[in-house]
Amino acid sequence: MNKESKIPAPSIERLAYYSRPLEALLDSETPVISSEKLARLCGVNPAQVRKDLAYFGEFGVRGVGYDVRDLLVEIKKILATDRDWTLCIVGMGNLGSAIAENENFKKRGYKFVAAFDSDPTKIGRTLPCGLIIEPTSRIRESVRDLKIEIGVITTRPHEAQRFADLLMDSGVKAILNFAPVQIRTLECCKIENVDFAVKLEHLAYHIAKIL
Amino acid sequence: MNKESKIPAPSIERLAYYSRPLEALLDSETPVISSEKLARLCGVNPAQVRKDLAYFGEFGVRGVGYDVRDLLVEIKKILATDRDWTLCIVGMGNLGSAIAENENFKKRGYKFVAAFDSDPTKIGRTLPCGLIIEPTSRIRESVRDLKIEIGVITTRPHEAQRFADLLMDSGVKAILNFAPVQIRTLECCKIENVDFAVKLEHLAYHIAKIL
């Protein structure tokens, strides 16, 4: 469609990876970095770094490199992480709680403003981060009232689709799903899946070959 | 190099995805499935399913489809998940504990046999799954004695490299890293990273475009 829609998805993901060492460099007051050094820090090819950035503008200075602070600001602008996002989490088991408690998300502007579970014994409990676990029946009005934009699903797999449907219908724009099932989504909602077991299986495949 | 090394990494990951609905189909006693139906369940192209499988053999029957049970067995053989794997986990914070407790991993043959932390107040504590948290100084001998093959890192980011080095040096064959840092590895050790925040940033990028 438009120009931006032709940007490779892997490039977008790499931008996020680039921002990690940049934050460290900013802390250590390194003013400038070359694509070569940044590439080495991220384990990619230097031309890749330049090309990824070039999709969005000319952020470097030829013969010099990239200003660390400026580049980080630009990347955050591109990824839309220069603003806060409002999230909720459905399924307050071990994983859901770990995510809700995680400081890194808060630091990066991901604000969890509601937590839901269908287990009656969990409802009403206060998490260390201050959130109170609500019944899943309150998802619809919470999403509306708190203007929740992203939903995180950490329920049992068999409930995942149901809550995804409910979240989408309530108006969330995106879902991050940790349940190991394929979620059917509507056009208006972007979904990303995280499945640790797939990564483990990938590792198993490779090391079994060697043995 | 050899034939297998030319198999695309995405194909390997998809095999793991295919196994999820296959397990459900096996439970519901569906004897046979076509590449078209399996593809729809996984949200991919049917030709992709056939091609991915064809890298490893001819598992289907023309005009019929794939026998669900046989296919699942074959995929598990390929991914080397038809056997048990011995794992340890370093960093028993919220995320580390959630992973150690997770039933799915155990069910799939990933056995956590040791848990380590450097926080003295955590050492000696018994987890619900029965593991006792040990000091990180015991990593080397535990990996050797328990023949641990895969290490999972869920420490603070700044400690991740140190423990990765220690795990590799102790003889683990693979590392699954959850700390948001680039880990430098040796040739003999395969690494996979899981970074939830990257996924969130990807979502943020897409939904910010729409708004």
Place this chain on the structure above:
DNA sequence: GCGATATTGTGAAATATTGCACATAGTTGA
């Protein structure tokens, strides 16, 4: 001011991955 040096931005080549389209082969029913 100018040559030597560094490093970006980018077109074009190389490589990797996906999807099409159809020959191939098994099944079913007459």
Place this chain on the structure above:
DNA sequence: TCAACTATGTGCAATATTTCACAATATCGC
């Protein structure tokens, strides 16, 4: 036995992504 049907396996074309290689442009020392 054979025709009609179904769905796999696969060569090849299409697409996507990565990497190369170099012109463009900035800096530095003299």
